[in-house]
Amino acid sequence: MAAFIRGGVRAGPRARVVIVGAGFGGLECARKLNGAAADVLLLDQSGYHLFTPLLYQVATALLNPSVIVYPPRALFR
Numbered sequence: 651m652a653a654f655i656r657g658g659v660r661a662g663p664r665a666r667v668v669i670v671g672a673g674f675g676g677l678e679c680a681r682k683l684n685g686a687a688a689d690v691l692l693l694d695q696s697g698y699h700l701f702t703p704l705l706y707q708v709a710t711a712l713l714n715p716s717v718i719v720y721p722p723r724a725l726f727r
């Protein structure tokens with residue numbers, strides 16, 4: 651694929667962006683890149699997003715763990 655770096659920005663058919671980690675930062679980054687002229691790849695070692703603000707409710711048995719843990723792909727489809 652013909653591509654080159656110009657002024658710090660990759661020029662060519664499409665940029666490729668790899669986001670490592672589907673935490674709050676990774677998800678927000680992916681959302682911001684929605685519609686951008688780039689192929690975005692979101693990776694996570696666990697394969698799920700953990701919604702930490704409600705973790706204490708799981709710890710105290712008020713919520714089922716499945717409520718605060720979900721695959722990132724569920725958010726982008």
Ligand SMILES: Cc1cc2nc3c(=O)[nH]c(=O)nc-3n(C[C@H](O)[C@H](O)[C@H](O)COP(=O)(O)OP(=O)(O)OC[C@H]3O[C@@H](n4cnc5c(N)ncnc54)[C@H](O)[C@@H]3O)c2cc1C
Pocket residue numbers: 670671672673674675676693694695696697698699700702703704705706
């Ligand atoms: C119990 C608890 C309650 C909280 N409540 C709040 C709250 O109410 N309000 C608030 O603002 N903040 C809260 N926080 C803080 C908030 O969770 C963090 O600030 C936020 O998660 C940081 O986001 P992040 O994207 O940097 O990291 P994370 O959300 O931790 O995401 C990092 C992701 O990267 C992945 N990862 C790590 N290493 C690799 C690797 N080598 N390769 C691939 N993937 C990798 C992990 O699996 C994880 O999914 C809370 C935190 C905890 C623990």
